[in-house]
Amino acid sequence: MNKPNNKRSRDTDEAIIRAAFEIMVGKSKPVSKITVREICELAEINRSTFYAHYTDVYDLFERVEQQIAKMFAETITTNAQIGGMQAVIEGVFTFIGGYKEFYQLYKETNRMPSIIRIMTQPFEKKVQQIKSIDYGHGIESEMAYHFDFLSAGVGSMITLWLDTGCKETPHELYEILLREYGPHSLLNTWSGGQVFSDWKKG
Numbered sequence: 762m763n764k765p766n767n768k769r770s771r772d773t774d775e776a777i778i779r780a781a782f783e784i785m786v787g788k789s790k791p792v793s794k795i796t797v798r799e800i801c802e803l804a805e806i807n808r809s810t811f812y813a814h815y816t817d818v819y820d821l822f823e824r825v826e827q828q829i830a831k832m833f834a835e836t837i838t839t840n841a842q843i844g845g846m847q848a849v850i851e852g853v854f855t856f857i858g859g860y861k862e863f864y865q866l867y868k869e870t871n872r873m874p875s876i877i878r879i880m881t882q883p884f885e886k887k888v889q890q891i892k893s894i895d896y897g898h899g900i901e902s903e904m905a906y907h908f909d910f911l912s913a914g915v916g917s918m919i920t921l922w923l924d925t926g927c928k929e930t931p932h933e934l935y936e937i938l939l940r941e942y943g944p945h946s947l948l949n950t951w952s953g954g955q956v957f958s959d960w961k962k963g
Contacts (some may be wrong), residue, residue: 774814780804786865792822826879829860829864834883838852847935850915857919858873865923877916914941 778828780803784795797820801811809954815821832894881888892905917933929937 770814773804776804776806777814777821778809778825781818781825782863783888784867786862791905792818829863830880830882833880834857837884850935851931852936853915854919854922858927858931861923861927864919868920868923871956914938 777800780800781795781804784790784799785792797808797811800818800821802807804811814823836856837849837852840848842952888908892902892908894904895901896903896907915938918938922929922934
């Protein structure tokens with residue numbers, strides 16, 4: 762809902778958001794179980810103040826998602842202009858690492874696909890352009906397969922990274938990704954190595 766753009770309103774907004782996430786973290790509650798009453802009690806506001814900012818709890822979390830997605834898009838766009846693909850990939854991990862508590866919560870509540878989809882919406886036109894590129898091997902949708910494979914792989918890396926406490930640096934993760942697509946990739950190693958020959962014998 763519309764509200765005055767002043768410091769008091771912003772402070773109240775931040776208190777509402779902080780309370781909502783404290784409930785989600787501290788009580789391990791999914792969004793569907795969090796009530797306006799709980800948020801108001803923790804934020805020390807009345808219900809009318811909450812409804813002056815948001816229509817309901819779902820509206821609150823949806824707008825937080827959109828704000829995070831907007832910041833993500835701005836960061837990645839800037840990185841792409843400055844440092845190309847390496848800066849983009851490292852920027853993805855840097856951004857997520859900076860908000861790891863937020864993403865960990867969404868992962869635990871099975872909402873990660875939703876937030877990833879929202880985050881990538883600003884790049885949808887560019888994604889479709891990439892997918893339509895002719896790779897030159899006579900397969901019309903080949904680039905789309907490659908792009909979706911890469912996207913799914915990065916998504917899985919993000920999930921594992923969060924699960925293991927974000928120990929690796931964004932640059933180390935980028936180097937892992939490079940090795941996955943280089944001459945030392947797992948697929949390349951397997952295709953010319955002992956694994957498949959052992960399967961054939963077995």
